[in-house]
Amino acid sequence: MASRRIPGDLATGLLLLFSLISTLSAVRFSPPDNDLIACGASSAADLDDGRAFLPDSGLSPPVLRSHGRQISLSNPSPDAVPLHRNARVFACPSSYEFEIKNKGIHRIRLHFYPFSTPEYDLSSARFHVLASGITLLSYFGTSSPVMKEYFINLNEGKLVISFSPADRSSFAFVNAIEVMSAPKDLILDAGRLVKPDEITEFHGLSKQALETLYRVNIGGPKVTPFNDTLWRTWVSDVEFLKLSSASKVVTYSGRIKYQRYGASREVAPDNVYNTARATSGATVPGSNYSMTWEFPVSSGYKYLVRMHFCDIASLALNQLYFNVYLNGYLAYQDFDLSDSTGQILASPYYVDFVVDVDVLELLSISIGPSNLSNPSWIRGLLNGLEIMKINNTMGSLDGNSPVILVSEDPVGRGFGAFLRSLTCGFAFMSLSVIAFMLFLRWRSESRSLMTWSRLPVDVSNDQQTGARTSFFTCEIIGDGGGMTDETCESKIYVGNIDQRVPESNVIKMFSPFGKIISEDFLWHTRGPKRGEPRGYAFIQYSSKEEALLAKTKMNGRFVSGRPLVVRLASEKHLGDTESKFACAETKANDARSTLGQMNRNAKIAVIRNKLKSLEEQGGCATKKPRLLTNSLPPGNKDHSLTGYQESD
Structure with a gap:
């Protein structure tokens, strides 16, 4: 029987069908949330990778909560990236708000082109x-184009990205913002925690905030966003590689065999797995058969190191x-x-490591031979590498202190919000005047009668009675009353606090370390600085x-540009006045029984003499008088005896 030949048009059709199937297998990821914003632009910005960024003004619903200035390059060059031609400038705290449809890990990108x-x-x-x-950037500034990439787990229906000038004379800017849902398999929850003496499991990676620092194509050329399903850029490893003669570049033109439960194209594209660096059995002086890459990083953080592997160099399995x-x-x-790949060559696989960088601001990564290796085999291989910074315990990716932003300008939120803010402002001023009048009345009464104002209404009478004993009385009686400073060991002194930091923020910063029994925030009560x-x-x-x-955690931490000084109140190198005040209330509890045995007139005379001597020296009272809750300075409440509970 004569063989039948396939018509030419049918062969062509089969070839096109095969090409279509191959194209569909590499189709780009379609994220549920995908907000691309061109900040300060008046029209959409189209990029070469096929994405379109919409202007930040005129969107429904609006994403820009408080409007800054729109600025543009007057004469941009024809080859300038569209995102780099415009910017939004903020002279006061401002923010963008994005609606989140699909909760989970999202990728956030911020474009800065000065x-x-x-x-x-x-x-x-x-x-x-x-x-x-999460603090993404602190005191940030740049003189060259830079794109910052972050991964944050969002569990609410909105994302607010806030920009705040570092001081009154500065400003903030941004050229473009990307907010995109990340693939489910991109950031897993566990990794290998590498310690000097052991290797353990690190859990909770998916709940951490991450900043991408390096994304490297080992042994291959630069990979552009057009060739990556998640629009990423992978740079060459040449500038990070040490002793390049110890390795050789391996390329692969075959099909990368992605597996259902293995690494996907969203984890890394074909162009990363098609190239690699490998070490063979050849002896290279000083190499020890190893490949090493070094990356500058910041100390004081943990880092996620993701290493991509795909065996495109071995001639057979298990070699x-x-x-x-x-x-x-x-x-x-x-x-x-x-x-690891289930006995399949050219199948991609990756491993996540977590490592601390404490002192040396350098991260070294090496691939070395195993004792199981044969001299005739490949003795090491690496295809790709990603390094991400993990947020510290203060919830920051830039700096050791949390950044506290002031409220935004209410005018940008609309007339209704502005009117509400104005009404609240008048009410606040009225309360402030009343509080000031109460303070003057209290001051007059305290000078004439030496009496004490009542504590906050939520404090019991027993607590009020114990707290009425003044610092000076404790000091006088404590000198000869045989009282101890045992509880002073659990009291700390916090110094060098910037005047802009309110009392409530001090409590917030120190509450994570234990149960706060009392807190004393000191104020000037006389002289030109009274009330400060x-x-x-x-x-x-x-x-x-x-x-x-x-x-340990807070000493030396920067808050509003100043390093805090934190010490135990019992330490010898505190000032005399501060040390005495630190233990004043502690001694007061032991002094009550002694005070009950003293004649009332004698006690008043002792206190008056003490106050008189201070006035002659031109000093000011050491401790802020305890007033009614509404009579304290704005934004501050007394939590001295009830423990800290944040109020509305």
Whole structure:
């Protein structure tokens, strides 16, 4: 029987069908949330990778909550990226609000391209950026184009990205913002925690905020967003590689075999897995058969190191074994790539490592030979590498202190919001006047009768009675009353506090370290600085261990540009007045029984003499008088005896 030939048009159709199937297998990821905003632009900005960024004004619903200035390049070059031709400038705290349809991990990108106009030189900007309470940037400024990428787990229906100038003379700016849902398999929850003496599991990665620092195509050229399903850029590893003669570049033209439960194209594209660096059995002087890459990083953070592997170099299965090292510590011993991929060559696989960087601001990554390897085999291989910074315990990716932003300008929120703010302002001023009058009345009564104002209404009578004993009385009686300072061990002194930091923020910063029993925020009560904070406070914890933890974590931390000074109140190097005040209330409780035995007139005479001597010296009272809750300075409440509870 004669064989039948396939017609030419049918062969062509089959070829087109095969091409279509191959194209569909590499179709781009379609995120549920995908907001692309061109800040300060008046029309859409179309990029070469096929994406279109919409202007930030005129959107429904609006994403820009408080409008800044729109600025544009007067004569942009024809080859200038559309996103770099416009910017939004903020002279006061402002924010963008995005509706989140699909909760979970989202990728946030911020584009900064500094240019100059007659009014603004964007390279001189200094500002902070926050997103969902996470500090992304602190005192940030740049003179060259930069794109910042973050991954944040969002559990609410909205995302607010806030911009705030670092000081009154500065401003903030942004050229473009991207908010996109991340693929489910992009950030897993667990990784290998590498320590100097052991390797353990790190859980909770998916709940951390991450900043992408490096994304590297090992052994291959730069990969542009057009060739990545998530519009990422992978740079060459040449500038990070040490002793390049110890390795060779391997390329692969075959099909990368993605598996259902393995790495997908959203994890890394074909162009990353098609190239690699490998070490063979050849001896290279000084190499020890190892490949090493070094990356500058900031100390004081943990880092997620994702290593991409795809065996495109071995001639057969189970002929590739090697060790992985991070900062010289063994992170993975005798890694068998064939076993990890289910005995399939050219199948991608990745491993997540978590490592601390404490002192040396350098992250070293090495691939070395295993004892299971054969000299005739490939002795190490790596295809791609990603390094991400993990947020610290203060919820920050930039700096050791949380950034506290002031309220935004209410005018930008509309007339209704402005009217409400104006009404609240008048009410606040009225209350302030009443509080000031009550303070003057209290001051007059305290000078003439030496009586004390009532404590807040939610404090019991027993607590009021114990708190009426003044600092000076405690000091006088404590000198000869045989009282101890045991509880002073659990009290800390907090100094060098910026005057702009309110009392409530001090409590918020120190409450994570233990139960706060009392807190004393010191004020000037006479002289030209009357009513202003003195710049230090005392916080009483329930135990000495909590006080030591607060001292360790917060001493030297920058708040509003100033490093805090945190010490135990009992330490010898505190000033005399501060040390005595720190333990004043502690001694007061023991002094009550002694006071009951003293004649009332004698006690009043002692206190008056003490106050008179201070006035002659021109000093001011050490402790802020305890007033009614509504008579305290704005934004401050007394939590001295009831423990801290944040009020509305």
